Amino acid sequence: MSGADGGARRSQAFRLPGRHGYAVEFSPYLPGRLACAAAQYxxxxxxxxxxxxxQNEAGICLFRSFDWNDGLFDVTWSENNEHVLVTSSGDGSLQIWDTADPTGPLQVYKEHTQEWDPTVGRSLCTFKGHEGIIYSTIWSPHIPGCFASASGDQTLRIWDVKTPGxxxxxPGHQAExxxxxxxKYDENLLVTGAVDCxxxxxxxxxxxxxxxxxxxxxxAVRRVKFSPFHATLLASCSYDFTVRFWDFSKPNPLLETVEHHTEFTCGLDLSLHNHGQVADCAWDELxxxxxxxxxxxxV
Known part of the structure; x- marks a missing residue:
């Protein structure tokens, strides 16, 4: 299904004037709260x-905003404090923010000299091996200390904090x-999204x-997320301005195409609280x- 709203129901929008969205993530604690990382120009x-x-009955309102002196390209919520978020910036730094403290970041960590390769502060471990930009990392929800990384060197790599190397x-794609x-339902299954579409x-x-x-x-596929509710369902967003929903167990896996942005769609998340609810953000300030x-x- 496709169209101006792609068949999307109960759609709400919030505009960030002069800011172009790069990442969005629902709070794992509060059902109506989400964060967006954005950049000027x-x-x-x-x-x-x-x-x-x-989010409330009237729509989406701004709860708090924080500015940084360089573009913000990713955001995630702390897993042990409902008020704390971490962002990553184009200047190579990470910022820790507290929604209860509007004055600025609680802390800034900087070990990297370029963007897109975030680790925390005085790092406990440094992992080397990729031969290109690291665009994405994800902890395993099943295996403590295990994480995956996706890179411009065309590989997906699996790491363990307890062992070096x-x-x-x-070699997942012939593209970045x-x-x-x-x-979330299979400890052996991962998905990658790449420049090869x-x-x-x-x-x-x-x-x-x-x-x-x-x-x-x-x-290019900019971001991909497995559903928290369906073992074979996932969502992806792309520089083609669309968000697509897939069920890889079906003969025709593409379930729906949502076309409601007019620029690169970079951020995507699925709510853990509200079944079926999705958030996305794009360069169109929405x-x-x-x-x-x-x-x-x-499904």
């Missing part, structure tokens, strides 16, 4: 903004890999061939919260 120059938004190297995610699934027990290959996007038709009823 499409992230090429200027400052960045972290916008903390609240990379555990698994997967911009995003990866771990399935495809999404590929990988079973860590046999990485010679992907277990699925999803095609349909017409430009953050949108909606329920796509394919998630409005049991």
């Amino acid at each position: 499409y992230g090429i120059a200027g400052c960045g903004t972290l916008a903390v938004l609240e 990379v555990k698994v190297v997967i 890999i911009l995003s990866c995610d771990w399935c 495809s999404l590929k699934g990988w079973d860590l027990r046999n990485v010679r061939q992907p277990v699925f290959n999803l095609v349909g996007h017409t430009y 953050v949108k919260i909606y329920t796509p038709s394919c998630l409005a009823a049991p």
Whole structure:
């Protein structure tokens, strides 16, 4: 299904004037709260903004905003404090913010000299092996201390904080890999999204061939997320301005295409609290919260 709203139901939008969205994430604690990392001038120059938004019956309102002197390109919530967020910036630094403290970052960590490769402060461990920009990292939700990384060197790599060196190297695409995610229901299954416009699934027990290959996007896949509620469902957003929903267990895996942005769609998340609810953000200054038709009823 596609169209101006792509079939999306109960859609709400919030505009960040002069800010171009790069990442959005629902709070794991508060059902109506989400954060967006954004940048001026499409992230090429200027400052960045972290916008903390609240959803209510009237729509989406700004709860708190914080500015940084360089573009903000990613954001995540702390897993042990409902008020704390971490952002990453184009100046190579990480910022820790407290929504209860509007004065500025609690702390700034800087070990990197370039963007897109965040680790924290005086790092406990440094992992080397990639031969290109690292665009995405994700902790395993199943195996403590295990994480995956996706890189411009065209590989997906699996690491363990307890052992030095990379555990698994997967030459996933013949293009830069911009995003990866771990399935919430299968400790061996990951997905990658790449500049070649495809999404590929990988079973860590046999990485010679992907277990699925999803095609349909017409430009680079910027971010991919597995559903927290369905073992075989995932979502992706792209520089083709669309968000697409897939079920890789079906003969025709593309469930729905949502076309409600007019610029690169960079940020995407699925709510842990509200079944079927999705948030995305794009370079068109808009953050949108909606329920796509394919998630409005049991899949």
